[in-house]
Amino acid sequence: AQTVTQSQPEMSVQEAETVTLSCTYDTSESNYYLFWYKQPPSRQMILVIRQEAYKQQNATENRFSVNFQKAAKSFSLKISDSQLGDTAMYFCAFMKLHSGNTPLVFGKGTRLSVIA
Amino acid sequence: KAGVTQTPRYLIKTRGQQVTLSCSPISGHRSVSWYQQTPGQGLQFLFEYFSETQRNKGNFPGRFSGRQFSNSRSEMNVSTLELGDSALYLCASSPSGADIQYFGAGTRLSVL
Numbered sequence: 070a071q072t073v074t075q076s077q078p079e080m081s082v083q084e085a086e087t088v089t090l091s092c093t094y095d096t097s098e099s100n101y102y103l104f105w106y107k108q109p110p111s112r113q114m115i116l117v118i119r120q121e122a123y124k125q126q127n128a129t130e131n132r133f134s135v136n137f138q139k140a141a142k143s144f145s146l147k148i149s150d151s152q153l154g155d156t157a158m159y160f161c162a163f164m165k166l167h168s169g170n171t172p173l174v175f176g177k178g179t180r181l182s183v184i185a
Numbered sequence: 186k187a188g189v190t191q192t193p194r195y196l197i198k199t200r201g202q203q204v205t206l207s208c209s210p211i212s213g214h215r216s217v218s219w220y221q222q223t224p225g226q227g228l229q230f231l232f233e234y235f236s237e238t239q240r241n242k243g244n245f246p247g248r249f250s251g252r253q254f255s256n257s258r259s260e261m262n263v264s265t266l267e268l269g270d271s272a273l274y275l276c277a278s279s280p281s282g283a284d285i286q287y288f289g290a291g292t293r294l295s296v297l
Contacts, residue, residue, distance in 0.1 A: 104285075114275060114288035160228065166283060172218060172230035172241060173277075173286060 071096045071163050075176035082151045083184050089136075090146045090179050092161030100166040103137065103144045104173070109157040117159070120144065122166075151183045186212055189278050189289035196294045203264040206292045210257050210278030216240075217259040218286060219251060222273040231274075234259050235282055263294075271296045 072095045082088035094103070105117040120128045120137050127135050132149045148155055158178045165171040190209040198204050210217050218241075219231040230243040234253035251261040257278075263270055273293050277286035 106288075111290065112273060112293075113290045114277075116285055116287070119285060164283075171283065172233060172243065173220075173228075174230075175228040177227045 071098070071165065071174045073161050073163050073174055073176035075159075075161055075179050077179045078177070079180045079182070081182040081184055082148075084151055084153060086151055087147060087149045088151055088181065090148075090159050090161075090181065092144045092146070092176055094142050094144065094161070094163050096142070096163065096165070098165050102164045102166065103135075104162040104164070105133070105135070105144075105146045106160045106162060106175075107155075107157045108160065108178075109154075114160075118146065148181075153183050153185060155181060156183045157181060189276055189287055191274075191276050191289035191292050193292060194290065196292060197297065198266050198294065199297050200266055200268060202266050203262065204266060204294060206261045206263075206274055206276075206294070208259045208261070208276030208278075208289060210259070210276075211287055214278035214280050214287075215257055216279045216282035217253055217257065218277045218279075218282075219259070219261050220275045220277065221245075222275055222291070223271075228275070231261070233282060240282065266296045268296050270294065 101122045103120045107115045118130045136145045160178045161176040162173045192207045216235045218233040233241040237253045248264045253259045273291045275291045277288045279286045
């Protein structure tokens with residue numbers, strides 16, 4: 070079974086600074102997706118970024134980028150130029166690639182506070 | 186395109202009662218998954234429906250059930266509610282399942 074570990078329960082960052090959230094995972098699969106989701110106080114789970122395991126290039130979405138180290142099974146999220154609206158719970162998630170559905174396996178989350 | 190819609194947003198029930206939660210997926214999405222979120226256990230997968238068939242199931246007791254209709258809308262039912270069923274229930278839809286899942290805002294269930 071796959072497991073996802075987020076070792077930082079809480080983090081804080083000053084507005085406009087850069088912060089990195091850590092995630093490690095354990096799997097014997099070779100084909101999978103990794104995701105970062107954001108859950109603000111409104112509770113809506115919002116996709117931040119996706120990484121396909123077969124791609125060596127790290128995914129980037131505007132101020133959000135990942136450092137994907139497949140051999141080390143590490144998938145960290147870097148947020149640049151942090152904004153107050155980035156305050157939220159951030160969840161790292163794993164999905165095995167399979168014909169048909171495979172469920173998301175989530176880490177416990179990191180609560181990020183952006184301070185003005 | 187409208188997002189994933191979950192109703193109701195909040196529910197208060199008492200032990201022993203049953204409850205039904207509803208999820209309308211994004212138009213064109215055929216896969217609907219349900220997750221339970223609690224402070225202690227985090228996010229746990231309940232089940233997934235695709236084309237009206239349950240395709241995958243998590244490790245939850247039989248009191249948790251669901252179904253999907255021909256228009257891809259899904260319902261989740263919990264019978265004989267227990268205090269431990271208090272949680273945020275999230276629904277997610279995707280075109281096929283093996284893809285990005287888009288989440289609704291959830292239903293907050295409180296069992297008293």
